[in-house]
Amino acid sequence: MTPTDAVPTEPASPAVSSADPALASAPLDAADPLAAFVERFEPAGDVVSYLDGNSLGRPMRATRARLDAFVRHDWGTRLIRSWDEQWMDLPTVVGDRIAAATLGAAAGQTVVGDSTTVLLYKAIRSALAARPDRHEIVIDDDQFPTDRFVVEGIARERGAVIRWLHVDKALGVTPELLRAAVGPDTAVVLVNHVSYRSGFVVDGAELTRIAHEAGALIVLDLCHSVGSVPLSLDAWQVDLAVGCTYKYLNGGPGAPAFLYARAAVLPELEQPIQGWMGAADVFAMADGYTPATGIRRFISGTPPVVGMLAMQDMLDAIDEAGIDAIRSKSLALTDYAFALVDAWLVPLGVTVATPREASSRGSHVTITHPDFEQIVAALWRDGVVPDFRNPDALRIGLSPLSTTFEEVRVGIAAIRAALAG
Template sequence: MTTDDIATRVPVALKERAAALDAADPLAGYRSAFVESDDVIAYLDGNSLGRPLKATRDNLARFVDGPWGDRLIRSWDEGWMDAPTELGDLIGRVVLGAGPGQTVVADSTTVMLYKLIRAAVDARPGRDEIVIDTDNFPTDRFVVEGVAAERGLTIRWITPDPSAGVTVEQVRAVTGPRTALVVLSHIAYRSGYMADLPAITAAAHEAGALMLWDLCHSAGAVELALDEHEVDLAVGCTYKYLNGGPGAPAFAYVARRLHDRLRQPIQGWMGAGDPFAMGERYEPADGIRRFISGTPPIVGMLPMRDMLALIEEAGMPAIRAKSVQLTGFAIEAADDLLAPLGVRLASPRAADERGGHVTFDHPDFKRVTARLWTRGVIPDFRPPCGLRVGLSPLSTSFSEVALGLTMVAEALAEERA
């Protein structure tokens, strides 16, 4: 069955509303820049893996023939050595609200979290507690548990409302003179709740603690101002809204004021002051480069450059505005299509509390998601019963959302029959 055939099953009012929003969308032209799949009818998982760009396909081929195939090892001297910090500065400028020399691209999100968490608690001698929430992404919680075990620290757990997130009042209730570090996700990976980054950062600082934000669901979806809000540390992945591709390296932000106070724990040759001196002992590089460990993943850095160019051209304010419209439209459509089937909204209705995705709960959604995937409708499932709809503003149309949620309703009705 074709997309056109299925589109006839979308309720008329919803179809017309989606068409009107698409016609008025100033970012609609960007959709043609992305590679599309013939067997995907509605891609509702842009917050897990962004679509590739057509430009990336061409640029990867040019990279193989040029810098890699022709220049070979000379390319290290001709740009590759500076790629982690040069690309970090680009991410900082385009999506993080961060000045140069504070962001680096290097390892996976997990490794970057470990580096910064371990460095942060070691920089707070005499403080023996880390604060994190029970609903944070498993990697964040697991890394905190590991570092706490290594350093003999106590974890202070916050238990947030699962359909909302951590509040500044909850942070204040568990922080104090023993707190070394607070680790939170800016946008909750299940509910999409957007925490009050400025207020929570200030609350951590009032307690004398450092603040680390996980920006995996924020970078490229919402506007950020890390410098302005005096954020200490941040980590984020690049394969979601930055479209870096599967396994693309993560970024780390370390405020300039902390560079000389933090010693990262994975001391590799690329983070040394003079990597090619082959010195007898480790001496860290100046600035953000000291947070690099091994050889930079050059190939993995290529695709996100193409997406960052699009984001810079479109502008984060416009991208955020469309994101708010997309998620709001998804909620409206779900109210009509899914609520009568017993589906509950598990994300904030208020736009200023919501990131780039929304989650709907129903006990049958695990089976429904598997059924939808076979039909070319791709949301994702998050336990215990959440169907998560991630909407990447530059590649997603309102009509695609209407079509996808119509098919969610059909699959759920079949499951209940």
């Protein structure tokens, strides 16, 4: 069942039934060149508006067949032989696919494995060790909690100093802020490419240039951009990047993250969690550890094979659609969300916390209101699923290949009805 099938053309509430025809969703869905991709996702059951694709992407229909084949054949009959036949190389094979489809990166620099938190630890810790004459880690005070917590732990562990950037929560790290913070003691700069709170997109190329001019390495957190915002990691000369795969890459709950390390700096990096799968000769059972020469050195333990299955179907879809076309629809969806919010929610006291400029926003729109925490549970019960973030923010997460304009209209109409009482 699609959202269009599940609800009437206009919202049921009298408060929104007289909406401006210019805000109609049907013409936008009819003109959407990526509309056919919506049917490739599993039906959403009683959900009529899923606005949380920036937290957990929907499963694709093709994944059922992939999982069935995995159980019946790859695992079921090939058994341990599948390690030699395909599984051993899966972290780098899938990593290269993510790099080509979404990161703007050449092969041999991206690997899948571990959670985002663990890979952030590996990236930051290895970057800090690669600058032994420096002791500062630069990070802003509005980054996602795991980023801040990991940095705080590494600072305690290694005796490093954290230099906090105090940012505007409606924005993020700007070149001016970073330029004023870095210096001869800066070892590592950690930046969210897209702010988890506001959706602000940083200037990755310029921030990287500023970090490098100061002699530091830069680590980008790509969790809220990969799969929805085009990236050019090689061209920007980013040193390291980490991103999750369960948001816009639709890898499923707990799907493993990926780590990118630029080929030019990879030989300098010694990952801190040494395990047998990152050794130069995995089956040597050697007395001492010698790291693999390439990106495999960032693998520690046994690769999460099952966790890498679902995202491959989404990578197929991204390859077919093209990341630039996906970005175009993302901008169209967020433009439409802005128009609806302005017309229906701003008069009720809602504030928009996401930048309006297309180049400065990702694929979610954050709005604030003191009553949002109270209405979210009711919205979820009615099949409208946005995302709440303390203290008063509602995120409207729009995953371009699985979200229709009608879903956006229905969801924002429901938010209006809930606020209007």
